[in-house]
Amino acid sequence: DQQVKQNSPSLSVQEGRISILNCDYTNSMFDYFLWYKKYPAEGPTFLISISSIKDKNEDGRFTVFLNKSAKHLSLHIVPSQPGDSAVYFCAASGEYGNKLVFGAGTILRVKS
Amino acid sequence: DGGITQSPKYLFRKEGQNVTLSCEQNLNHDAMYWYRQDPGQGLRLIYYSQIVNDFQKGDIAEGYSVSREKKESFPLTVTSAQKNPTAFYLCASSMWQGGNNEQFFGPGTRLTVL
Numbered sequence: 380d381q382q383v384k385q386n387s388p389s390l391s392v393q394e395g396r397i398s399i400l401n402c403d404y405t406n407s408m409f410d411y412f413l414w415y416k417k418y419p420a421e422g423p424t425f426l427i428s429i430s431s432i433k434d435k436n437e438d439g440r441f442t443v444f445l446n447k448s449a450k451h452l453s454l455h456i457v458p459s460q461p462g463d464s465a466v467y468f469c470a471a472s473g474e475y476g477n478k479l480v481f482g483a484g485t486i487l488r489v490k491s
Numbered sequence: 492d493g494g495i496t497q498s499p500k501y502l503f504r505k506e507g508q509n510v511t512l513s514c515e516q517n518l519n520h521d522a523m524y525w526y527r528q529d530p531g532q533g534l535r536l537i538y539y540s541q542i543v544n545d546f547q548k549g550d551i552a553e554g555y556s557v558s559r560e561k562k563e564s565f566p567l568t569v570t571s572a573q574k575n576p577t578a579f580y581l582c583a584s585s586m587w588q589g590g591n592n593e594q595f596f597g598p599g600t601r602l603t604v605l
Contacts, residue, residue, distance in 0.1 A: 388531070413593055415596075420579075420601065421599065422495075422497075422596030422597050423581070425593045425594075468533060468534065477585050477586075477592050478524075478539060478549075479534075479594060481533035481535075482533050483531065483532055483533045
């Protein structure tokens with residue numbers, strides 16, 4: 380039973396445009412959400428997070444939006460750059476302390 | 492430099508052999524985790540430890556064992572009982588108290604069973 384779902388396996392975007400990566404969750408006990416970026420054969424690196432008491436968090440080119448009623452979050456990257464090409468994982472925690480539940484990931488390709 | 496190290500980067504094992512993957516952190520984090528990643532899948536939790544000398548099974552603990560004798564170290568043994576051990580293994584650490592703490596990941600170990 381997948382509690383965190385990233386339904387788009389891949390996304391292709393032109394350099395300079397907006398990238399929008401989506402994530403849905405089913406467990407209403409989740410109260411903290413994170414996005415990680417991962418290059419092949421490397422460990423994921425933390426990008427940005429959001430607590431359930433907020434609906435938006437920004438950090439430079441990255442913004443995460445949380446819609447609790449829809450159990451949906453999204454990561455916006457503006458403007459997209461070729462170096463953003465990677466796999467992006469959505470993760471959630473809350474019910475089990477700091478244990479994270481990960482989605483399957485979305486491959487982002489930014490074309491120059 | 493604070494961080495998490497995993498060794499080796501690549502590991503080959505014959506079927507029927509146990510193998511131990513190393514994970515060390517100097518971030519003074521309380522909690523450590525082991526994940527496995529397979530192609531097209533997210534990270535799945537194998538074991539985690541909140542404190543020295545204590546650890547808990549994750550979602551896919553069968554065929555694996557861990558120890559946490561020191562705060563800095565959390566080695567993972569892949570035993571011969573693990574039916575499909577070829578995968579990319581990731582170690583992570585985080586603070587535990589206070590909640591909402593992001594996990595920091597090591598570079599990973601690619602295990603291939605021949």
